[in-house]
Every structure is written in C-alpha cells, then in structure tokens.
Amino acid sequence: MIWYPYQQMKTMKDPYKIIDAEGVWLYTEDNRMIDSVSSWWSVIHGYKHPALTEAIRSQADRFSHVMLGGLTHDPVQKLSDKLENWLPGDLDCCFFSDSGSVAVEVALKMALQYYVNLGDQKRTKILSLTNAYHGDTFKTMEVGDDEDYHFILEAYGPSPSVIHVPTQIPALEKAFELCHEELNCMIVEPLLQGAGGMRMYELSFLKRARELCDQYGVLLIFDEVATGFGRTGHRFVADQVLPDILVLGKALTGGYIGHAVTVASRRVYNGFYDDDPNKALMHGPTFMGNALACSAALTSIELFEQEDYLSKIRRIEEITRREMEGFSDPRVREVRIMGGCVCIEVYDPSVLKGYQQFAYKRGVFSRPFLNYLYAMVPYVIQEGELVQVLQTAREWFQTGPSR
C-alpha cells in the first residue's frame, strides 16, 4: 500500500487518480482539471512538453544514470557550465543532489564546515526566519519553523543552535548585535516563504541581511527551491541580492525528475580547496548528477531563456491582479500576490473545507493548506485558464461555503 504525504491515512479522502497530463491539464478517468499548484510548484513548462520529454528520451537511449564517484558525463558537465554562466556573481560551484531537502542539508553542512576549515570553531549558530520552511529532513526541520512540523520541537525541545527572527529589520539587527560572534550563517527563503504560508516580505530586509552578514562575516544562504526560476517575478531573488550559497530544486528540471543543486560562491569553495583531505566536503547522494535529470534541467533552462519566461510571469501577475481586484470577504484576512504566486489567507481554516472538491467540479485542481488557498500555476497557462483558476476561488466565497 501507499503511505501518502502529510495525511492522516485513517481519515484521508481518496486521491484523484491521474491517467494522463498535458500542458496545464491533469486528466482523471472522467474529468480534466488545471493543475493550479504545478505539482508542488515544479512543473513550470506544463506536462508532456515535447522538448523535455525528448531530452529525457534521448539521454535514456545512451544511459540513464552513472554515479559521480570517480565518473562524470556530458549532461552534468553541461548543466554545471550553464549554471555557472547563468547564475549571478561568483555562484559557480555546483553540488548536485536528489531533492531540495538534501540540497539544503548540504548548504548548511558547507556553511558549518567552512568555518571549521578556517580554524574558527566558535561559529556554530544558524539564523533563520520565523515561519520558515526548508524541507522535511531533520536539520531542515530544525532551521524551519512551520506549524505542521512542530512535533520535532515538542519531542526534542527548541534547537540550541538555531535562532529565529521575524522578517523585520530591527529584529534582524538585534539578533546580529547579540549573537554575531557565534553566528555561522543565515538561511532564508528570499521574498516569498512558501510552505510557511505564502508570506511575502520586502527586498530591503534582504539587503540589510546582506550588509549585516558582510559586516560580521556570516554566510548568507538563499533557499530558492521554491522561489527560483521566476516564481517571485525575479528570475532568481539572488539576482537582486547575492547570497554566498544558493539552493535550487523543484523547477530545476521543469518538475520532470527530482533533482536539486547547492551552488557555492568561489569564496566558500576555496574554504574547502586544500591539500588536506580532512577539508573535503564529505557528502555524496547516490543519484547526484543523474543524467536524465541533468538533461531535463538543461532543456528546462533553455526553454526559460528562449521563450522569455519572465514576460510570461509578468503577464500572469497582471492577470491575477486584474481578476482579484475588488475581491474582499469578511472571512478573508488578506490577498497576497507576487509574480506567479497568489494566496488568499482566511481567518479560519474551516472556511476552506470542501474547496478541493468544489474546484474539482469546476475543472481546477487545488490543494489549500491550513489558512491558505493559493495558486502557483505553470507559466505556460493561457489567460482563459488562469481566469478559470481565479474565478473558481472567488466563486467559492460567493456561493461555496454554507455560512
């Protein structure tokens, strides 16, 4: 049997069984629906894209996977060259892994070992944000602050090595003032906190974080697993404020095969580059640099560039603002829009109960969580399809819930 994610198996309703998918559409036996969450924010080019399918197929004709321990191959070399050229600043050194959580683990390990390698054993603390989400493995849960995952705090108590601050500059300055001697790194989901509730904050906060990190020699890590590849309207938030380590996942392969990458600046890389074998980065996921995933990622990036995805995302934001204009409801706390993300936050989560089935009947797949009804659509969505997604949400508040 299948043990499904984030579900009480005893009370879970049957999942929709998908038999085919193309563009923004998911097909069940008797219905079709627009995937308004892009399979956890990853399928930016839509399903069954001919170029992505072909990239995987032609690589599979040669080989699907060889390990990077003592071996290398064209797809992984081409992808790392591409990322080195495409990413801002000196974010040049690509460490691949099979999921976003692992890539965040690698980023934290890099940051912690960086200072050990430099002979500084005092810097052991990690600064992170309230409502942060960085993955489901143990260290990522520890730096995270998502209500769904608080069992770890109840079971083990708050982590002595993680300090959480809200996305407000005075609180940030205070944390640096108090702890800078022990601070190793700061990790953030820049501009948009996803699983912690689609919370949006100002670029000025990140600019100040960069200044403080420079002032006190603290490494800045951007977890752009969700925000990367245009979701905030920026290609990467790292284009605006340069981190020392950047983590990408989800849309890296266009959502076709799980893969992620931790990209280090030259400075971080040089902290490991030495004759001493003890200064090496001791990590190596079995499927890092998977050839099918790298081929898909390379093609995904080419599509992103050639078809001017940033203008597609601007259009999505414009249509979203237009369609949500004038929308208000006493049960709604706030409507937030940024790039290719829209979130309707309600006061009471029970208001969203039944929405998934309501949307299904109207040809939209949606997966609200807690107090958040959101959409992060594939960038290839047509105007009419996007309007359908947004109107379905508005209609729910007009006719849906019986109160």
Ligand SMILES: *Cc1c(COP(=O)(O)O)cnc(C)c1O
């Ligand atoms: C989804 C996500 C992760 C975890 O990625 P997985 O591939 O699910 O392990 C980490 N950080 C952020 C910001 C995410 O949204």
